[in-house]
Amino acid sequence: MSPETPCLVTDLSQVGSRYDQLVGALPEISVFYAMKCNPAPEILRALRSRGAGFEIASLGELRALQAIGVDPAGVLYSNPIKPPAHIEAAAAAGVWRFGADSPGELAKISELAPGAAVYVRLRVDDSTSHFPLSGKFGTDVEDAYHLLLLAQRLGLRPYGVTFHVGSQCESTEAWRTAIRAAGTLMEMLLADGIELEMVDLGGGFPASYVAGAPPIEEIGEIIAKEIVDLPYRPDLIAAEPGRFLVAEAGVLAAAVVGRAERGDENWLYLEVGAFHGMAEPLQIPGGWTYPMWTSRPSDDLLPYTLCGPTCDSADTFAHGVLLPGTLTVGDVVYFGSAGAYTLSYATSFNAFPPPTQVFVGS
Amino acid sequence: MSPETPCLVTDLSQVGSRYDQLVGALPEISVFYAMKCNPAPEILRALRSRGAGFEIASLGELRALQAIGVDPAGVLYSNPIKPPAHIEAAAAAGVWRFGADSPGELAKISELAPGAAVYVRLRVDDSTSHFPLSGKFGTDVEDAYHLLLLAQRLGLRPYGVTFHVGSQCESTEAWRTAIRAAGTLMEMLLADGIELEMVDLGGGFPASYVAGAPPIEEIGEIIAKEIVDLPYRPDLIAAEPGRFLVAEAGVLAAAVVGRAERGDENWLYLEVGAFHGMAEPLQIPGGWTYPMWTSRPSDDLLPYTLCGPTCDSADTFAHGVLLPGTLTVGDVVYFGSAGAYTLSYATSFNAFPPPTQVFVGS
Numbered sequence: 001m002s003p004e005t006p007c008l009v010t011d012l013s014q015v016g017s018r019y020d021q022l023v024g025a026l027p028e029i030s031v032f033y034a035m036k037c038n039p040a041p042e043i044l045r046a047l048r049s050r051g052a053g054f055e056i057a058s059l060g061e062l063r064a065l066q067a068i069g070v071d072p073a074g075v076l077y078s079n080p081i082k083p084p085a086h087i088e089a090a091a092a093a094g095v096w097r098f099g100a101d102s103p104g105e106l107a108k109i110s111e112l113a114p115g116a117a118v119y120v121r122l123r124v125d126d127s128t129s130h131f132p133l134s135g136k137f138g139t140d141v142e143d144a145y146h147l148l149l150l151a152q153r154l155g156l157r158p159y160g161v162t163f164h165v166g167s168q169c170e171s172t173e174a175w176r177t178a179i180r181a182a183g184t185l186m187e188m189l190l191a192d193g194i195e196l197e198m199v200d201l202g203g204g205f206p207a208s209y210v211a212g213a214p215p216i217e218e219i220g221e222i223i224a225k226e227i228v229d230l231p232y233r234p235d236l237i238a239a240e241p242g243r244f245l246v247a248e249a250g251v252l253a254a255a256v257v258g259r260a261e262r263g264d265e266n267w268l269y270l271e272v273g274a275f276h277g278m279a280e281p282l283q284i285p286g287g288w289t290y291p292m293w294t295s296r297p298s299d300d301l302l303p304y305t306l307c308g309p310t311c312d313s314a315d316t317f318a319h320g321v322l323l324p325g326t327l328t329v330g331d332v333v334y335f336g337s338a339g340a341y342t343l344s345y346a347t348s349f350n351a352f353p354p355p356t357q358v359f360v361g362s
Numbered sequence: 363m364s365p366e367t368p369c370l371v372t373d374l375s376q377v378g379s380r381y382d383q384l385v386g387a388l389p390e391i392s393v394f395y396a397m398k399c400n401p402a403p404e405i406l407r408a409l410r411s412r413g414a415g416f417e418i419a420s421l422g423e424l425r426a427l428q429a430i431g432v433d434p435a436g437v438l439y440s441n442p443i444k445p446p447a448h449i450e451a452a453a454a455a456g457v458w459r460f461g462a463d464s465p466g467e468l469a470k471i472s473e474l475a476p477g478a479a480v481y482v483r484l485r486v487d488d489s490t491s492h493f494p495l496s497g498k499f500g501t502d503v504e505d506a507y508h509l510l511l512l513a514q515r516l517g518l519r520p521y522g523v524t525f526h527v528g529s530q531c532e533s534t535e536a537w538r539t540a541i542r543a544a545g546t547l548m549e550m551l552l553a554d555g556i557e558l559e560m561v562d563l564g565g566g567f568p569a570s571y572v573a574g575a576p577p578i579e580e581i582g583e584i585i586a587k588e589i590v591d592l593p594y595r596p597d598l599i600a601a602e603p604g605r606f607l608v609a610e611a612g613v614l615a616a617a618v619v620g621r622a623e624r625g626d627e628n629w630l631y632l633e634v635g636a637f638h639g640m641a642e643p644l645q646i647p648g649g650w651t652y653p654m655w656t657s658r659p660s661d662d663l664l665p666y667t668l669c670g671p672t673c674d675s676a677d678t679f680a681h682g683v684l685l686p687g688t689l690t691v692g693d694v695v696y697f698g699s700a701g702a703y704t705l706s707y708a709t710s711f712n713a714f715p716p717p718t719q720v721f722v723g724s
Contacts, residue, residue: 006390015460035671036673036711036712036713038673039713041570057672057673057712057713058671058672058712059713060710060712060714060715061713061715062712063377064713070461078673079672079673080673081619081631081671082619082620082621083617083619083633083671084619084692101503101622102620102621102622102623104620104621104622104691105536105622108620108691123624131675131676132675133680135675136669136675136677137630137673137675139624184598199417233451242571250620255445256469257443257445257446258442258443258444258464258466258470259464259466260443260463260464260466260467262485262497262501263463268445268499269443271445275707281714283676307498309420309443309445310398310419310420310441311398311419311440311441311442311499312398313493313494313497313498313499314645315498317500323663324537329446329466329470330446343710344709345637345709346709346713347706347707347708348422349398349711350398350419350420350422350423350709351398351401351419351420351421351422351423351425351551352420352422
């Protein structure tokens with residue numbers, strides 16, 4: 001029996017096997033799931049049962065973890081800028097490791113979570129990722145050095161270094177450069193008698209969409225080699241994968257609600273558009289290409305403009321997508337690799353509720 | 363006492379006086395509030411008590427109206443492409459007027475709401491609006507003519523014509539051109555013995571942001587003059603304002619959660635960003651300028667990059683905004699004219715809930 005559309009079907013077995021694949025490719029690394037990409041409790045539980053830790057960006061995310069019994073002491077709070085009340089409540093709950101990249105954030109942490117461990121976020125080259133993150137966050141090695149010294153003076157524990165190569169990073173070179181920058185920082189701190197306990201590789205591990213992605217084993221080899229070359233071996237080498245673990249496990253199913261020819265364009269109106277799961281395509285010029293198939297397979301293809309069910313023109317998310325010319329109202333369009341950053345970006349605009357979530361496997 | 367941030371405070375008295383102003387400027391026109399821009403029941407009730415009708419884009423919106431006692435018979439269902447189940451249920455509830463702009467939609471309506479009244483949507487020049495809508499919807503006069511003849515053959519009632527000059531339309535000329543196109547269509551249909559009962563002017567009536575907007579009285583004069591020149595006088599002249607009625611009545615308050623200097627940029631991290639209310643700025647190159655002020659007034663201004671509380675770089679929504687240099691964590695930033703298209707686009711990304719809604723006045 002097919003679930004009612006629109007829905008996101010996630011195969012928990014596949015989430016588990018992706019976790020195993022990641023741990024196999026990066027055996028020295030502790031995984032902290034970046035839950036923002038899909039915070040469904042079913043996924044959190046599946047990953048916890050495999051041994052994953054968690055990375056949070058807010059107190060709300062911590063509460064969702066606590067609700068399924070995760071110990072806050074094992075959680076990394078990596079958002080470099082946090083609301084003061086969230087720092088205080090997270091520390092009270094048992095979180096003891098906080099990311100930072102500015103003197104202001106260190107001041108907040110020292111006041112609201114005295115003695116906490118802090119890790120600085122480096123700005124690294126993320127130009128090879130689909131979703132660069134360095135504008136908003138991160139600092140250079142020199143600044144990071146001074147921040148960790150400041151942390152020490154503020155009574156905080158200069159604990160580690162992190163970076164983010166950008167979400168869906170498709171260049172293995174990016175990790176090499178970033179880990180070397182972390183090594184430079186570690187070297188500088190040694191002169192001050194500070195040995196970092198953690199190197200956190202952040203996220204960015206790519207999932208396969210239409211264009212494919214470099215194999216995780218290749219990324220793992222580069223990381224392993226670079227870690228050997230660090231000035232010393234930190235106690236904890238962490239990573240914060242999100243998309244890698246859940247994207248490919250999810251299929252988003254949306255029925256066709258209408259079709260129209262407008263000029264020489266074929267417009268296809270689906271139950272799901274930019275406001276209800278297909279937001280990432282709008283962030284990338286040229287669009288973001290999910291593998292797609294339909295309930296009415298055919299070799300007679302037409303280029304379609306794809307949009308959602310709302311009365312808003314911004315709810316148009318792809319152009320020139322080849323799908324069967326015979327598609328009609330009620331047919332279902334499937335988006336593969338849709339497990340990450342789809343429902344977590346969804347709204348209820350126009351009173352269309354977000355797609356439901358369905359889980360299979362375990 | 364100030365409400366807890368983040369919150370959207372809407373003055374219902376101002377919604378009412380904007381309604382009065384609109385009706386004063388366009389006395390011959392029946393107002394159907396485009397509820398998508400802010401569907402809070404408090405606003406729906408305030409407008410209903412003034413005599414407003416409602417325009418919907420989905421069955422969910424109709425259900426929200428029914429929940430406050432609105433009679434579906436007075437509702438316009440203007441979304442030109444509707445899920446079949448929504449057409450059927452809306453018709454069963456008493457909605458009898460449906461927008462369309464394609465043969466496929468007429469086929470759906472004739473099957474699921476036999477005998478219903480239909481109005482066609484014209485594609486008009488919306489290049490002078492901030493949010494053009496014509497890519498996704500609308501057809502030309504010639505097509506519209508054939509659609510209404512087709513509607514008649516399908517047993518539907520060829521009821522009216524509509525258009526949308528684009529949201530936040532700042533050119534009075536746009537209405538002139540659009541009404542004339544409607545007049546041409548009416549003229550053509552007369553030869554077939556069809557007299558339309560409704561001309562629906564759509565939305566687009568502008569609210570005042572930083573840049574101001576042409577006065578509604580000026581728009582009203584142009585519309586009144588053009589209506590006189592129509593081939594005949596339809597029974598109903600409708601309009602679907604949204605933003606005009608509620609934008610200026612709302613103030614969004616968001617506390618500063620962090621600050622950072624990055625290169626020569628001053629970054630200000632607020633409780634509300636692109637995912638929690640400030641989505642419209644991302645739709646416009648150059649940004650969308652809400653009037654802004656703060657809880658720490660000062661003449662010593664700095665240009666800031668503004669972003670939200672999430673760990674996502676896409677959550678950056680304005681650049682070079684001049685605000686006091688002394689702003690610090692906990693200060694509150696206020697966005698004026700924020701009553702429309704803010705919370706209706708909000709997500710819960712990163713487990714930050716959308717701002718709460720607070721109402722004052724009546």
